[in-house]
Amino acid sequence: MEWIERLNDAMDYLEGHLTEEIDYEKLGKIACCSSYHFQRMFAYMAGVPLSEYIRRRKMSLAAVDLQSGNMKIIDVAGKYGYNSPTAFNRAFQSVHGMAPSAVKNEGISVKAFPPVRFKITVKGVEEMNYRIETKEAFRIVGVSVPLHKDIEKNFAAIPPKWEEISANGTLQKLIGMMDTPPMGVLGISTCNDTEPWRYYIAVSTSQENNDLEEYVVPAATWAVFPGEGTNQSIQELERRIVTEWLPTSGYEYGDAPDVEVYLNPDPQNAQYEVWIPVVKKEN
Secondary structure: OHHHHHHHHHHHHHHOOOOOOOOHHHHHHHOOOOHHHHHHHHHHHHOOOHHHHHHHHHHHHHHHHHHHOOOOHHHHHHHOOOOOHHHHHHHHHHHHOOOHHHHHOOOOOOOOOOOOOOOOOOOOOOOOOOEEEEEOOEEEEEEEEEOOOOHHHHHHOHHHHHHHHHHOOHHHHHHHHOOOOOOOEEEEEEOOOOOOOEEEEEEEOOOOOOOOEEEEEOOEEEEEEEEEEOHHHHHHHHHHHHHHHHHHOOEEEOOOOEEEEEEEOOOOOEEEEEEEEEEEOOO
16 A cells, blocks of 8 residues: 555655664655654654664664674764763663673674554454544634653653643633633644644633633644543554554544543543644645
């Protein structure tokens, strides 16, 4: 399929640039999506974050270079973008469980992480309910935190923000302002490569409040998936959307924010919807 071919084209680009700083936006462009969505697809399909995969591939090749005996450790470190020997030593040990200097000894075992290639595997064991919904632009009001371009680093920033606004009364204030669809507390990731990435905790409203931030979610088409359970179940639903539904759906990622709609924000018994921006694949 063309969608999978584009993912593999992006992996070919990555493999050819492992001795350089990897351009995440370039990877997204090759795959015809934002770098944010590319990282999400990769993590769910490969089972490892993109940043970790890149580190493993670099350290795999670094071990080969060191075993050849033709390069100094400091030269190998520089080849794979580590200006600090300490940082290279830390990265190498985290992958291979030993210092780079130990690899030069005969009989030492190191780990190899081959390049990733994607293919379609149709499962279809468990049903997935969804609807396609096209919406005009809508205005949200709330609070936000900046998102890092390496999306794995954002897991440390978002949960504390939810805790903060729950404790200081902001969440209840937002719930009281909610008066336009979608009716629920929203978690919105603005992830277009042409604007700063931010994560909003907000509601759709017509009301004004100078103490809160405002953002207009652009008109778009979303695939909407309902779910319930703990907050961890949201991640499992998102994984199934990317690995099971999206590859065979006739759709691909669109250029709009990801939206989580919390219909019941109880963290132990949440009812929610996951909105994935989509566009029809071209024939």
